[in-house]
Amino acid sequence: MKNILVPTDFSAQAHHAFEVALQLAQRTGGNVTLLHVLESLGDNSANFSSYGGPVNGAELPNSEGVPDGIFAIKLLEVTKQRMHALLAEAAQRAPGVAVHDAAGTADLDDAILRVVAERNIELVVMGTQEHDTMEQFFNSSTTQRMVRLAPCPVLAVKHQQAQFDVRNIVFPSDFTAETANAASELQQILALFPEAAVHLLHIGSSHDQQVLVHMQMFLQQHSLPNATTHIFDASSTTTGIEQFAQKVQADLIVLPTHARSGLSRLFHSSVAENVASSAFPPVLTFHLHAQGR
Known part of the structure; x- marks a missing residue:
């Protein structure tokens, strides 16, 4: 499990997964790939991230009256800034771990599976929200689909794991x-x-x-x-x-x-x-x- 993929929407849950992935990579001598996917850039609803929520912590441009193309460019710039912040954090938390970033526009499931195949990913670490039942936990949209579709193991993380x-x-x-x-x-x-x-x-x-x-x-x-x-x-x-x-x-x-x-x-x-x-x-x-x- 040396090649680890973390899909991120910059939410707290995704950050919990990122922290766990870094710790696992330190143990295995592996590397981490951070993936952010913007599923829709065709209109100003693109301020909703790959997990269906806003790009947490990012200051998005005001979409009112902004042409779609310009808004998309600004949103990609914000995404790039957020990714660079995570890379800088990784350098401090786990200086010996190589962390790569990947971003793009595509169907989220397809994008994750494509990166898994192209980069020989051996483990996907995903943040997932809390739910009232274990059934809902496993049926949680992207996480549930990756459990079913990913050819490699999937680690679902709900809470911060400092150690x-x-x-x-x-x-x-x-x-x-x-x-x-x-x-x-x-x-x-x-x-x-x-x-x-x-x-x-x-x-x-x-x-x-x-x-x-x-x-x-x-x-x-x-x-x-x-x-x-x-x-x-x-x-x-x-x-x-x-x-x-x-x-x-x-x-x-x-x-x-x-x-x-x-x-x-x-x-x-x-x-x-x-x-x-x-x-x-x-x-x-x-x-x-x-x-x-």
Whole structure:
């Protein structure tokens, strides 16, 4: 995960993602690409950024009575200034990390996927807003689409992580044979945070002997020295993950996904109950078939 992409709209959420990306790049000896996309420059509504909100913190030109072309030029100038400010901040925060900027006009999803392909991006770090339910969190516009479409892992960050030091990882799963493909991705995370404890989590009844067998097999087949198994009973899968993450003070949730749905099978059916997303740590998702990164 050395080549990291951070799409930014200069919002607080995007800045949280940027800070985490810099810290990860320091650990991996990698680099960061900052991408800002203006999806519409055809009229003066272009003062709304790639995430659907105003370009936060930028002093936009007054659009009233300004021709579209001139407004677009001024907006691009403001964007350039904001990008330069982030580059300067990166030089102070992480002087050894190479940070590149990219900006343009395109469909946001297409632009992100194009940069992922062209620059061999291995991780996309995205800021996302808080929501009342975990279901809404995963269905949050751009983040949800990238979870589904990006060929590389996606790390969603909701809160500021001044010190992204992962000590407790929650790995929710049904621990079927398919889950075994996720072990290599989990081990890559542990290579970055070797002291982290891994909590293998199944939401369900502790009397499910088959799940117990699958969890023990997973432990035996993969080198996870700091891993423990947990079966947590809850009224719903999302509620169980939320409660368990709070219980162990999780710093990261690692969640295998399926390319078709963008979500783990854990979330295929009844994800209805509200959960307090403010307690959720960053969530790393990756496709089960996307190994070797």
